[in-house]
Amino acid sequence: MSRRSLLAPATLVTALIAALAAPMASAQEKVLNIYSARHYQTDEALYSNFTKTTGIKLNRIDGKEDELVERIRNEGASSPADILITVDATRLQIADQLGLFQTVQSKTLEERIPAHLRTATWYSFSTRARVIVYNKVAVKREQVQSYEDLAHPALKGQVCVRSGSHPYNLSLGGALIAHDGEAKTEAWAKGLVANFARAPKGGDTDQIKAVAAGECGVALSNSYYVARMMRSTKPEDQTAMRAVGIVWPNQASWGTHINVSGAGVLKHAPNKAAAIQFLEYLASNEAQAYFANGNNEWPVVKGAVAANRELESLGSFKSDSLPIGDIAKYTVAAQKAFDRAGWK
Numbered sequence: 559m560s561r562r563s564l565l566a567p568a569t570l571v572t573a574l575i576a577a578l579a580a581p582m583a584s585a586q587e588k589v590l591n592i593y594s595a596r597h598y599q600t601d602e603a604l605y606s607n608f609t610k611t612t613g614i615k616l617n618r619i620d621g622k623e624d625e626l627v628e629r630i631r632n633e634g635a636s637s638p639a640d641i642l643i644t645v646d647a648t649r650l651q652i653a654d655q656l657g658l659f660q661t662v663q664s665k666t667l668e669e670r671i672p673a674h675l676r677t678a679t680w681y682s683f684s685t686r687a688r689v690i691v692y693n694k695v696a697v698k699r700e701q702v703q704s705y706e707d708l709a710h711p712a713l714k715g716q717v718c719v720r721s722g723s724h725p726y727n728l729s730l731g732g733a734l735i736a737h738d739g740e741a742k743t744e745a746w747a748k749g750l751v752a753n754f755a756r757a758p759k760g761g762d763t764d765q766i767k768a769v770a771a772g773e774c775g776v777a778l779s780n781s782y783y784v785a786r787m788m789r790s791t792k793p794e795d796q797t798a799m800r801a802v803g804i805v806w807p808n809q810a811s812w813g814t815h816i817n818v819s820g821a822g823v824l825k826h827a828p829n830k831a832a833a834i835q836f837l838e839y840l841a842s843n844e845a846q847a848y849f850a851n852g853n854n855e856w857p858v859v860k861g862a863v864a865a866n867r868e869l870e871s872l873g874s875f876k877s878d879s880l881p882i883g884d885i886a887k888y889t890v891a892a893q894k895a896f897d898r899a900g901w902k
């Protein structure tokens with residue numbers, strides 16, 4: 559207001575025309591509202607490229623997974639959110655069970671995202687593996703070839719792992735139930751607990767460091783934490799990584815458990831068309847590289863490459879081919895099995 563009063567009359571007319579035209583322009587301006595639980599620097603380029611190519615303005619709200627889910631629930635039908643992006647199949651499954659997503663039709667997504675990495679409502683855009691990290695002095699590589707091996711009595715007092723309530727372990731539990739059944743998975747969890755070197759604490763990186771320091775002989779970690787430690791320029795991280803070996807679990811059986819980063823269109827999305835357009839964009843080769851590399855993960859689209867030397871140096875492996883949505887369905891049962899086993 560005060561600025562306008564300073565304008566010369568001719569400029570005032572121009573300003574008035576501009577002001578009158580403004581509502582029309584904003585009605586036409588395409589926007590997309592994203593609730594994101596991903597916080598990686600390379601994601602900035604990912605988002606700005608979308609706006610550059612489509613003209614759709616992105617409004618992003620960053621938050622913790624659980625808080626964003628709670629917020630979407632509370633906002634209900636008046637939620638401005640179009641898309642929820644988060645990590646871990648368990649969390650995507652929880653959001654789905656709460657009825658937060660809607661089904662979308664997209665030939666592009668169907669063609670580009672492998673069938674086992676999508677559900678009716680949410681899609682995976684990158685994968686990470688749950689790997690075994692062992693101390694090269696304390697444990698023989700042959701001893702720790704599978705998740706099941708970690709429950710073997712020979713590893714008594716050797717296992718470090720984060721909480722049994724954490725989604726990463728629950729998703730793994732879901733995979734174990736899908737392959738081995740509930741009874742066997744509970745017995746496995748009991749064996750694992752009996753082998754603990756210490757009560758579960760910290761995140762995956764803490765487990766890698768504890769293995770390197772010899773506090774435990776073996777641990778579970780998501781692959782991107784391993785790659786992150788490998789890329790670290792800190793001398794202590796480099797020393798730690800020299801002390802540990804990495805195993806792709808279950809190569810002789812059902813394959814290494816993989817988890818995902820994913821997204822879905824929300825039920826009350828005000829900008830549904832733009833939301834689908836964004837998911838299709840995430841499935842493009844260029845966006846796949848950004849999306850995966852942001853957290854040292856693998857692209858899901860065949861032919862998409864994330865140039866990541868550390869990740870590539872880990873080599874290739876056989877991954878579990880069960881549909882990710884099926885694995886996620888067993889995570890509630892996994893939590894109950896872990897509770898009964900005393901895996902806090």
Ligand code: FE
Pocket residue numbers: 780
């Ligand atoms: Fe993580």
